[in-house]
Amino acid sequence: xxxxxxxxxxxxxxxxxxxxxxxxxxxxxxxxxxxxxxxxxxxxxxxxxxxxxxxxxxxxxxxxxxxxxxxxxxxxxxxxxxxxxxxxxxxxxxxxxxxxxxxxxxxxxxxxxxxxxxxxxxxxxxxxxxxxxxxxxxxxxxxxxxxxxxxxxxxxxxxxxxxxxxxxxxxxxxxxxxxxxxxxxxxxxxxxxxxxxxxxxxxxxxxxxxxxxxxxxxxxxxxxxxxxxxxxxxxxxxxxxxxxxxxxxxxxxxxxxxxxxxxxxxxxxxxxxxxxxxxxxxxxxxxxxxxxxxxxxxxxxxxx
Amino acid sequence: xxxxxxxxxxxxxxxxxxxxxxxxxxxxxxxxxxxxxxxxxxxxxxxxxxxxxxxxxxxxxxxxxxxxxxxxxxxxxxxxxxxxxxxxxxxxxxxxxxxxxxxxxxxxxxxxxxxxxxxxxxxxxxxxxxxxxxxxxxxxxxxxxxxxxxxxxxxxxxxxxxxxxxxxxxxxxxxxxxxxxxxxxxxxxxxxxxxxxxxxxxxxxxxxxxx
Numbered sequence: 270x271x272x273x274x275x276x277x278x279x280x281x282x283x284x285x286x287x288x289x290x291x292x293x294x295x296x297x298x299x300x301x302x303x304x305x306x307x308x309x310x311x312x313x314x315x316x317x318x319x320x321x322x323x324x325x326x327x328x329x330x331x332x333x334x335x336x337x338x339x340x341x342x343x344x345x346x347x348x349x350x351x352x353x354x355x356x357x358x359x360x361x362x363x364x365x366x367x368x369x370x371x372x373x374x375x376x377x378x379x380x381x382x383x384x385x386x387x388x389x390x391x392x393x394x395x396x397x398x399x400x401x402x403x404x405x406x407x408x409x410x411x412x413x414x415x416x417x418x419x420x421x422x423x424x425x426x427x428x429x430x431x432x433x434x435x436x437x438x439x440x441x442x443x444x445x446x447x448x449x450x451x452x453x454x455x456x457x458x459x460x461x462x463x464x465x466x467x468x469x470x471x472x473x474x475x476x477x478x479x480x481x482x483x484x485x486x487x488x489x490x491x492x493x494x495x496x497x498x499x500x501x502x503x504x505x506x507x508x509x510x511x512x513x514x515x516x517x518x519x520x521x522x523x524x525x526x527x528x529x530x531x532x533x534x535x536x537x538x539x540x541x542x543x544x545x546x547x548x549x550x551x552x553x554x555x556x557x558x559x560x561x562x563x564x565x566x567x568x569x570x571x572x573x
Numbered sequence: 574x575x576x577x578x579x580x581x582x583x584x585x586x587x588x589x590x591x592x593x594x595x596x597x598x599x600x601x602x603x604x605x606x607x608x609x610x611x612x613x614x615x616x617x618x619x620x621x622x623x624x625x626x627x628x629x630x631x632x633x634x635x636x637x638x639x640x641x642x643x644x645x646x647x648x649x650x651x652x653x654x655x656x657x658x659x660x661x662x663x664x665x666x667x668x669x670x671x672x673x674x675x676x677x678x679x680x681x682x683x684x685x686x687x688x689x690x691x692x693x694x695x696x697x698x699x700x701x702x703x704x705x706x707x708x709x710x711x712x713x714x715x716x717x718x719x720x721x722x723x724x725x726x727x728x729x730x731x732x733x734x735x736x737x738x739x740x741x742x743x744x745x746x747x748x749x750x751x752x753x754x755x756x757x758x759x760x761x762x763x764x765x766x767x768x769x770x771x772x773x774x775x776x777x778x779x780x781x782x783x784x
Binding site: 281282287288290291292294295296297298299300301302303304306308309331332333334335415416418419420451453454473475488489490491492493 | 594595596598599600602603605606609610611638639640641643644677697698699700701702704706726727728729730755756760773774775
């Protein structure tokens with residue numbers, strides 16, 4: 270048996286036992302065969318708490334092999350606690366190569382973002398999902414939501430979006446924005462910003478979703494239609510910023526707002542750390558960071 | 574469990590399974606996942622398996638990768654011989670189902686036999702994932718240029734063509750008839766020797782007129 274040198278002794282390859290992997294693999298194949306449908310699976314206890322990506326880790330453990338290159342992002346960044354520990358987990362238990370470059374990765378596990386760099390055919394994007402059921406906050410009973418999916422009865426979700434419009438004048442959902450997969454299943458895209466929703470549509474990469482606590486796996490095969498719900502007179506729109514990234518000057522990426530002092534100073538930077546670093550390496554730069562940091566929100570800075 | 578061991582232990586010609594159960598199963602799963610997420614793509618498995626006839630090496634790889642004690646397996650009449658049963662029982666520990674309707678995985682030795690899809694468990698509207706996976710062995714399987722069977726749907730950029738030999742005349746008519754029941758349905762894996770091609774229930778299939 271080939272044992273890469275970085276492997277921790279005492280664990281099966283990729284941590285999970287073979288029977289668990291087979292069960293997860295069967296669930297993944299059924300999920301791919303029925304795009305957007307949530308397949309129940311026997312989620313195992315993992316060496317980290319629910320909510321830290323146990324579903325995504327189990328899906329990754331089910332598919333990963335020694336030849337894979339793994340990238341893990343948390344809110345777009347490669348260097349946050351969750352991303353670093355999951356990447357280290359698989360380096361230890363599967364001995365795989367890891368990377369921060371989106372285009373070098375064969376498997377990308379993500380929490381709450383889709384990379385800005387377009388994904389390629391053959392790549393697999395694994396989402397960590399907290400609540401897989403899009404109708405859950407509208408109908409708490411699993412028996413009922415299951416029936417609603419069976420009958421494709423999604424009127425209640427349109428009513429919710431309509432109530433947003435009547436109350437706020439627009440659909441206020443900014444993340445975890447419901448989508449229709451292949452014209453059949455209503456799906457929760459996990460808490461990605463709705464900015465990322467259009468990237469899911471007809472993406473050449475395979476998208477897998479794992480919810481550990483809720484014990485569900487679902488999938489969007491490559492080149493599958495993923496439409497964000499909307500109305501003819503209130504079409505789906507993604508958020509836009511007046512600012513660009515302070516570090517790399519990008520005006521086409523998802524920006525995080527960072528508070529820089531207690532006087533209302535703030536700056537915007539790319540949430541995708543790999544994308545931002547690549548742009549800076551290529552010579553792009555944003556407005557003077559010092560200047561941006563002193564920019565005030567309205568008159569907040571003057572308030573005594 | 575003791576019965577399984579006794580039955581296979583007394584079988585002198587038991588063919589070996591994967592050389593490395595962990596890594597070979599992972600490799601073959603990724604191949605099957607590639608096939609399932611790109612319907613109509615003919616994938617070479619390089620299994621290194623020599624299973625007992627009439628089980629093809631690709632079909633054997635599917636079984637060794639995905640089947641275990643949780644998944645009753647059904648073998649059609651010509652597949653169901655002692656050697657194949659012993660091979661599957663020993664390497665996977667699967668129960669062999671008495672009837673097609675109990676099977677999670679079904680193995681059909683020859684695509685020329687009628688599919689008769691409704692004899693299998695098609696799942697329910699609430700739990701369509703319970704629909705069976707049916708492995709159908711065919712004498713020839715190749716990527717078509719502009720001929721053969723036209724596939725479209727999720728996983729396919731535009732259209733894919735596959736030349737699948739030796740299928741029963743009304744195979745596609747029967748298969749397409751149950752597509753109306755979506756999300757219930759069957760997911761079919763065609764195998765020929767060491768190659769595999771998937772047709773999940775979401776795929777739209779049209780047979781083109783023969784040249």
